Amino acid sequence: MLLTTLYIIGITAEAMTGALAAGKRHMDWFGVMLVASATAIGGGTVRDVLLGHYPLGWVANPQYLVITCLAGLLTTVIAKWVVRFHKVFIILDAIGLIVFSIIGCRIAMDMGLPAIICIVSAVVTGIFGGLLRDLICRQQPMVLHKELYASVAFIAGGMYYGMMFLAVPEMIATISTLVVGFVARMAAVQWSWRLPVFKLEETSDEKRGKQVARN
Amino acid sequence: MLLTTLYIIGITAEAMTGALAAGKRHMDWFGVMLVASATAIGGGTVRDVLLGHYPLGWVANPQYLVITCLAGLLTTVIAKWVVRFHKVFIILDAIGLIVFSIIGCRIAMDMGLPAIICIVSAVVTGIFGGLLRDLICRQQPMVLHKELYASVAFIAGGMYYGMMFLAVPEMIATISTLVVGFVARMAAVQWSWRLPVFKLEETSDEKRGKQVARN
Amino acid sequence: MLLTTLYIIGITAEAMTGALAAGKRHMDWFGVMLVASATAIGGGTVRDVLLGHYPLGWVANPQYLVITCLAGLLTTVIAKWVVRFHKVFIILDAIGLIVFSIIGCRIAMDMGLPAIICIVSAVVTGIFGGLLRDLICRQQPMVLHKELYASVAFIAGGMYYGMMFLAVPEMIATISTLVVGFVARMAAVQWSWRLPVFKLEETSDEKRGKQVARN
16 A cells, blocks of 8 residues: 555656656657656566566556656646756655665565565666666766665665565565665765766777767 | 558568668668667567567567568668658658557457557557667657657557457458558648647756766 | 686676776766676577566576676776776677677577577677667667677577587587687777678758757
């Protein structure tokens, strides 16, 4: 119940971030719905395809797809409002991230997969939606640069897995993962925590090559 | 029979548009074959992976893959001719779009999936080939901007599904969907019908960020 | 045994090329691990998804995923050394390419698929890792431009398939494919052998369109 409610909040918020990215690329309504849906349910889709977990969530429950399309279209109408209240979105997006991670972890656990794969499943579910959004909209993938995003999914997945492994009641495991993950994400945003960045200069040859490729 | 013939025409035309895009990126022969095949059979591949519909069409029928590779290579030889007669291609591409949509809808129906998913399956089959082409060739995805393209796939899928649901004989459903879809697509090209576009200005911060990312 | 050893060398080398590409895009540690893993095991993943060959290699053997993540992180420490000894990498990368192709061919053969699909499986396994790396890092896809890369995978796949078909003992088939493929790849690098390139000029309209899209 709780998880389903939070999941719907999460996909709605993610769909809206997708629609905003589509708007920046001047896409039409269809593009808006596509990017919104890819952002919101793309992570779960990639996870299910990688794990061979059929039918996909939105194929079994098409109403989720309807929600993401409507949320995308709605965003075109209320875009100014959305942009102004973007702090609300950071909160909803954080909830979505943790919920997606918990669901991803749990599906892999239900399939009897090893611990590493359960945590990878959490991370994939949490971040691949945003990654697909940035690929389709040809943006620099934010999840690979921004404040601890994938790391929060990793922590949430590991924490949930650990507690389930220790036979903590599911409700307690879910709620405490939600709280810890949410606080970690908010703290990362607030104080701009980041993972160390690996910077490598391009050689001048490569720069020239890129210049040529661009023209 | 009819559908198979039109399908082969469709993948040939799509493969050629893929080869032209590869040529604009100065790819080698292998790249041409890859982009041609991704454009022509990528939509069906994405659909089958999403629906868990194995084996994929081209794995079961490798001759389709041979056709798309040959069509791609042929395009390198007759490129000038192809570019000059590009109105013929708009027609062949429109036929392909409708045929792909009908096939996509039907496969989902044969799997017993709900109406929404059948129509989504039509749209995915119709447009993901072009989307993959534009991602690999790093072009602005045309299906998300151009004249009603995805919408035509949507209409064709919905119409075919509706008629099959109403027990219209398959031949009649197929032909009338082909005619209506084709006319809709041609009209959209002729009069530049478009879906409304969602434009959102980037903030100056983002513009600067992009500038940095590009350099 | 031999193939497993060479496979581990191959994924390590590929993961390192992925990490270097991530470094050029200033990604954080997580991004480095993602790109490293996508480069090293992305080809096998795409192959398994296309063939419906579940569970995926790294899901069944998570230790490979651990290796690629560690190789990626290690690269951030020893990047200067890696760049300096990049000739070693060309060798390791060539070994990886052939090993991936052999494994891809063999998995398709074990599934009883037709010859064309076995060779396509070899090529997909060999090149899709590099293709994913270049898509995520938004580089011009190198495998579609560089010296015979996909072609070497094609030759290796075809040779291995042919020898197995002719009932050549597996050890001999594997080793001779490795030797021939490796020599072909090294020769291609040494003398810059390339497939012919298909160049098509963009029309001035398209150039303008691209200019607009970029701004």
